[in-house]
Amino acid sequence: MTTSPTRTILHVDMDAFYVSVELRRRPDLVGKPVVVGGTGNRGVIAAASYEARRYGVFSAMPSTTARRLCPDAVFLPGDHELYAQVSAEVHEIFHSVTPFVEPLALDEAFLDVTGAVRLFGDGVAIGHRLRDDVWQRLQLRCSVGVAPNKFLAKLASKAAKPVPKPGGVIDGPGVVEVRPGEELAFLHPLPVKALWGVGPATLERLTRFGVRTVGDLAQLEEAALVAAVGKAHGQHLHQLSWGLDDRPVEVDREMKSLSHEETFPHDLHTHDELRRELVRLADGVAGRLRHHGTGARTLSLKVRFAGFHTITRAVTVPAAVHPAHAIVQAVEPLLEAVDPSPGVRLLGVSATNFGTPAEQLSLDDLFAGTGDGPAVPSAHEWEAAEETIDAIRSRFGATAIGPASAVGGRGLRVVRKGAQQWGPDQAPPPPSN
DNA sequence: GGTACTCACCTTAGCTGC
DNA sequence: GACCGCAGCTAAGGTGAG
Numbered sequence: 439m440t441t442s443p444t445r446t447i448l449h450v451d452m453d454a455f456y457v458s459v460e461l462r463r464r465p466d467l468v469g470k471p472v473v474v475g476g477t478g479n480r481g482v483i484a485a486a487s488y489e490a491r492r493y494g495v496f497s498a499m500p501s502t503t504a505r506r507l508c509p510d511a512v513f514l515p516g517d518h519e520l521y522a523q524v525s526a527e528v529h530e531i532f533h534s535v536t537p538f539v540e541p542l543a544l545d546e547a548f549l550d551v552t553g554a555v556r557l558f559g560d561g562v563a564i565g566h567r568l569r570d571d572v573w574q575r576l577q578l579r580c581s582v583g584v585a586p587n588k589f590l591a592k593l594a595s596k597a598a599k600p601v602p603k604p605g606g607v608i609d610g611p612g613v614v615e616v617r618p619g620e621e622l623a624f625l626h627p628l629p630v631k632a633l634w635g636v637g638p639a640t641l642e643r644l645t646r647f648g649v650r651t652v653g654d655l656a657q658l659e660e661a662a663l664v665a666a667v668g669k670a671h672g673q674h675l676h677q678l679s680w681g682l683d684d685r686p687v688e689v690d691r692e693m694k695s696l697s698h699e700e701t702f703p704h705d706l707h708t709h710d711e712l713r714r715e716l717v718r719l720a721d722g723v724a725g726r727l728r729h730h731g732t733g734a735r736t737l738s739l740k741v742r743f744a745g746f747h748t749i750t751r752a753v754t755v756p757a758a759v760h761p762a763h764a765i766v767q768a769v770e771p772l773l774e775a776v777d778p779s780p781g782v783r784l785l786g787v788s789a790t791n792f793g794t795p796a797e798q799l800s801l802d803d804l805f806a807g808t809g810d811g812p813a814v815p816s817a818h819e820w821e822a823a824e825e826t827i828d829a830i831r832s833r834f835g836a837t838a839i840g841p842a843s844a845v846g847g848r849g850l851r852v853v854r855k856g857a858q859q860w861g862p863d864q865a866p867p868p869p870s871n
Numbered sequence: 872g873g874t875a876c877t878c879a880c881c882t883t884a885g886c887t888g889c
Numbered sequence: 890g891a892c893c894g895c896a897g898c899t900a901a902g903g904t905g906a907g
Contacts, residue, residue: 475875476875479873480873480874480875481874481875482874482875482876483875484875484876497907498874498875498907499873499874500873500874500875501873501874501875502872502873502874503873503874542906542907543906543907544907545907546907634905634906635904635905635906636905637904637905637906638904638905639903639904639905640904640905668881668882669881669882670880670881670882671880671881671882671904693878694878694879694880695877695878695879696877696878697876697877697878698876698877699875699876699877700875700876701875701876736899736900738900738901746873746874748902749901749902750900750901750902751900751901752899752900752901753900754898754899754900784875784876786876786877788877788878858875858876859875859876859877860875860876861874861875861876862875
């Protein structure tokens with residue numbers, strides 16, 4: 439029997455990242471309940487200061503609920519570009535100890551420091567070093583978990599965090615280590631929902647089996663678990679319940695899908711309105727496909743109705759495409775087949791099945807020789823136009839130019855990743871005549 | 872009653888070709 | 890020609906994470 443050598447994995451998680459970044463430019467708000475997120479009635483909370491968490495406010499909570507729980511909280515709209523920039527600085531510090539960094543989100547990452555312990559000391563020493571560096575250079579706090587695998591390191595970093603209590607915020611240890619041999623003693627008393635992959639639906643199924651803690655789950659036969667939650671998920675959870683996780687820290691994770699979706703301040707009821715939004719979303723997806731130098735064969739449409747019922751419709755085209763007009767051409771018939779009369783609150787466009795874009799067929803090609811059809815640009819003209827749009831946006835900003843067919847009652851609005859991360863802004867007042 | 876956005880992965884079902 | 894089993898692809902929906 440072979441055993442894999444013990445690894446030293448760190449999970450570094452920034453403390454209330456978005457809020458902490460905001461507090462650097464608003465020191466007057468330090469010590470106060472502050473939340474970052476959607477400011478409109480349809481928004482959600484992206485991050486809450488520990489003072490706000492004392493009132494039960496947490497991320498992903500509807501903004502309206504947060505306002506009710508903590509009316510005195512300061513609500514900030516969020517600045518995705520700034521957070522991305524600060525995140526890059528944080529990751530630079532991570533790279534100062536190891537090249538094996540797997541970004542998980544803007545505010546957290548896994549680090550494989552197995553090869554760095556001879557240089558910098560053991561995992562705990564590296565954890566403290568990183569915490570000190572992040573604080574000295576960026577005035578931000580983070581928590582570090584140290585363990586033989588990713589999954590345990592993640593749980594450990596959570597145990598290292600500050601704890602909001604009704605009486606005040608209690609500092610966490612900052613660095614928590616799960617040593618080899620102590621995995622089960624750490625893991626089994628935890629509630630089963632602490633496991634990666636146990637969300638509300640899985641939790642309910644497991645509760646039916648009387649499973650409350652990770653230890654309970656470990657005692658369950660793998661076959662019973664597979665019957666309850668499916669093969670892949672069941673086998674994975676069984677492994678995790680015994681502290682087993684051999685996934686490597688992946689430095690270059692390949693992107694497999696790309697999407698833009700948007701919740702509207704008010705429900706839309708007509709195809710005309712929806713078509714305008716579709717063009718905008720497709721333009722955003724197309725820009726990012728071009729940026730990554732790829733195209734997509736499968737284009738999907740997502741529609742969420744007023745009652746929150748959500749449908750998805752997809753189409754796969756013969757060759758990968760990336761121009762916005764080709765995406766619109768593919769997805770528009772799917773939209774036409776949807777009845778918007780009940781009201782549509784969200785529209786989304788996604789691209790999967792990536793591949794090198796083939797030579798594009800234009801409408802001209804389709805109508806070639808028939809003498810029919812509109813006078814439309816050729817495929818090369820489309821491509822040249824979109825490259826020019828990219829150049830203008832990189833020089834003058836993302837909102838400098840956009841598709842004319844996307845201009846509607848709300849003016850020209852261009853889709854950028856993260857631009858509307860946490861829901862629509864406060865709905866504009868009705869137009870006055 | 873309220874519930875964002877982005878991405879990954881899984882399950883199920885239907886279809887097609889061999 | 891009809892049928893079966895299998896693999897591969899696609900579509901749709903669900904779940905979970907951060």
